[in-house]
Amino acid sequence: MSFMFNPLPYDDMEAINYLPSKVNICANFDKKDDMNRLITDFFADDKNRSLVIDGYIGADFESFLEKVNDKNIQVIAIGKVFKSTNQIEKLIGEYLPNNLEDDPSLIFGKLCKGSFEDFIDTSKLEEMLECLEKQQQKTILYGHGSAIKRIRNVVDGVIYIDVTPKEAVLRAGEGAYRNIGDVKIRSFNEMMRRYYYIDVEIMMKLRKELIQDKVIDYYVLNNKPAEFLILKKIDLYTIFNELAKQPFRTKPIYLEGIWGGEYIRKIRNIPKEIAPKIAWIFEFIPLEASIAVEVNHTYLDIPFYTFLNAKDKEIMGASITERFDGNFPIRFNYDDTWHSNGNMSIQVHPDKIFAKENYNEVGGQDEAYYVVNAGHHAKIYSGFKKDAKEFIELCKQAQKDGKDIDYEDYVYSVSSYPGRQVMIPAKTIHASGRNQFVLELGSFTVGAYTYKMYDYNRRESDGSLRPIHLKNAASVLAFERDGDWVHENTAIEPILLTSTSDYQEYLIGKTDLMYYQTHQIDLVTHGVYEASNENQFSVISIVDGEAVVIRSKENKELCYEANYLDVVTIPANINEYVIEAKGYQPVVIHKTILCKEGDN
Secondary structure, X not given: OOOOOOEOOOOOOOOEEEOOOXXXXXXXXXXXHHHHHHHHHHHHOOOOOEEEEEEOOOOOHHHHHHOOOOOOOXXXXXXXXXXXXXXXXXXXXXXOOOOOOOOOOOOOOOOOOOOHHHHEOHHHHHHHHHHHHHHOOOEEEEOOOOOOHHHHOOOOOEEEEEOOHXXXXXXXXXOOOOOOOOOOOOOHHHHHHHHHHHHHHHHHHHHHHHHHXXXXXXXXXXXXXXXXXEEEHXXXXXXXXXXXXXXXXXXXXXXXXXXXXXXXXXHOOOOOOOOOOEOEEEEEOOOOOXXXXXXXXXXXXXXXXXXHXXXXXXXXXXXXXXXXXXXXXXXXXXXXOOOOOOOOOEEEOOOHHHHHHHHOOOOOOOEEEEEEEEOOOOEEEEEXXXXXXXXXXXXXXXXXXXXOOOHHXXXXXXXXXXXXXXXXXXXXXXXXOOOEEEEXXXXXXXXOOOEEEEOOOOEOOOOOEOOOOHHHHHHHOOOOOEHHHHXXXXXXXXXEEEEOOOEEEEEEEOOOOXXXXXXXXXXXXXXXXXXXOOOOOEEEEEEEOOEEEEEEOOOOOOEEEXXXXXXXXXXXXXXEEEEEEEOOOOEEEEEEEEOOOOOO
């Protein structure tokens, strides 16, 4: 799963990355005097006549501009040169098909291949730029898309207001955002579908361009309404340079769900009033994540992809960056059904061919389940036990009459226990059962394409049955994958790789159908594990025990102190690394690495 429509408004302040004290930056907060000084100083230079203020989804342009009170500066909204609503709707129509048979809730779409330039009326833009050139007046041009190349080539400065993905979604849910070029008030689901398949794609392309070309003069974080933190370009890239040298952790995001449990809430002391049951923990969903940094007693919460766009080769390695076009290729979340009353839905995900043809994705949606903890009768469902086509027909009937299916007669399952790893290549029927806490890994897709086949006749708040997607499921299912196939290919017995007095390392998950593999490292109390990144990254999850220190072997100051359930990335910048068990307990570590190209 990737999209987060309803994140809980809870800010986990434990996931902080500390930069060395030698790193000095100058950060200005949103005092009106500071804001005015920034603008005044910029226009005090006689060479500077124009400034653009662009930003990510949810950027509070109006509050930012309210702090500028120089009446000699004209302020123009980029929306004045956008195409009409009808033109834009025609432009994006192909990406948002209205197919209720395949997609009853209209949650799927095609990733937009265009750019901001497609939304702008070229003649209007050229007329505006010509007028500005003639007027020679101090001008601020603002809004989403105002920093496109045609504009920034003729202006004198660029400010970019960034917002974390979680905060952007929360603002959209509060009605503080409208889709690019849109003037209509839309339902939340309609707006969010366009938000993800159109707006996020367009805005991330532009932000990546601005970050990689280093054309942002002032970078502004706006993660609280009407509050701003301003960094100069040199300070922003100083932070990125230093952060990419050390192991790091992104901030978790918590979401409710009908089958949610209470394991993470108790472990991390999340107040019950936030949510009595939490279903998903987006521990490291790269496209949705942010990374919190503390430097010089200043707290910064930066979208992870802003950081990744600046330091992709240092984080992932040159070959991985090229292989995945600069995208971080794996996501990590926890599924919590601990002491819940139900399973996750029985479902399947599309392969590369289907996802590319139907959604413009670059790959299929593979997953893996690693059981962190399990209660009584917990199971992982994967593969068929008997006639798959008969099961599909029963699912169709259940959606009509609401009668329960004895799904365990049709869907194969394995018992869950801590350390159980099940790989789930695209096209495999699967579900995570109740009463367990699972680390879920996933391959890179921008969207979330879960085709539900059976959801136990659970109902929405309005009483209607939750939607299923049997037509798409039947189109992608590998009907031949049964229990024997699961044990031979995706739920393998651990293979011992290395044994020392400090640790044992096992291969626990690998299949030719997926491009990453997983290891388990059993580390004795105070034990030390050493390994090499081999010019790529590793992702470490602490799945049992108290705490560890993860550090560069060459420079022990480049480290992260991780606790139980933390997910930490060791960037390619670090070649040799060390993990040392802390506290009074042994530690179990889950490690994820990419298979070498051609090995999968």
